[in-house]
Amino acid sequence: MEKEKRLELIKLLLKNNKISTVRELAEILEEQYNLIFSMTTVAKDLQELNVTKVPNGANQSYYVLPEKNxxxxxxxxxxxxxxxxxxxxxxxxxxxxxxxxxxxxxxxxxxxxxxxxxxxxxxxxxxxxxxxxxxxxxxxxxxxxxxxxx
Missing domain, CATH: 3.30.1360.40 (Gyrase A; domain 2)
Known part of the structure; x- marks a missing residue:
């Protein structure tokens, strides 16, 4: 899979799910899309997308994409x-x-x-x-x- 397509898929997953860890994201990619990437690759993709974590009340924090402005x-x-x-x-x-x-x-x-x-x-x-x-x-x-x- 091309990197740009992978990044778009990750954006879509982050918009529609509250994903808390790189491992969780990698598992979703494998289970739902039959795509296997190392956690290092997924972590670098998150960094490239400027993803941040936000608190979720008493629960675990989750990844969000940066908003425009x-x-x-x-x-x-x-x-x-x-x-x-x-x-x-x-x-x-x-x-x-x-x-x-x-x-x-x-x-x-x-x-x-x-x-x-x-x-x-x-x-x-x-x-x-x-x-x-x-x-x-x-x-x-x-x-x-x-x-x-x-």
Whole structure:
């Protein structure tokens, strides 16, 4: 099977199923389509398609395809959360701490990750706090500005 056709099939499967692992995807390809690919090949295909995992409540997370203009839609979602659920945004050295209402940090953290902000090295969240790591204090101030601009 040609690579492009394989990628299209994977897109179709991800749109119509909540697939949690590379192994699960490879098994579906084999069982339903009689196509056998190594898990390495399937993992590389997922990476090429820029697939991400999203949480599914208390259950396992699952793969989703990137949405068109997804960064913009997540920026809009973050603005809504910022108004209702963000209590404070503090810059300390090369990181930003965002204090949220209890239970909202992971959701807001996911929005921040999907916004694809420049200079962000990574994010970590707990129940009510998010830490955004950057290289310098100047970059932290800039990203804070991007997060808080209206």
């Amino acid at each position: 997804s960064a913009k839609s997540y920026r809009e979602a973050f603005k809504k959360y910022r108004q209702d659920s963000v209590n404070s945004v503090i810059v300390k050295d090369s990181y930003i701490l965002i204090k949220t209402e209890p239970g909202f940090a992971r959701t807001i953290n996911y929005c921040i990750d999907q916004m694809q902000l420049p200079h962000v090295l990574g994010t970590v969240s707990g129940n009510d706090v998010i830490m955004v790591l950057l290289k310098s204090a100047e970059e932290a101030e800039y990203v804070k500005y991007l997060l808080l601009e209206t």
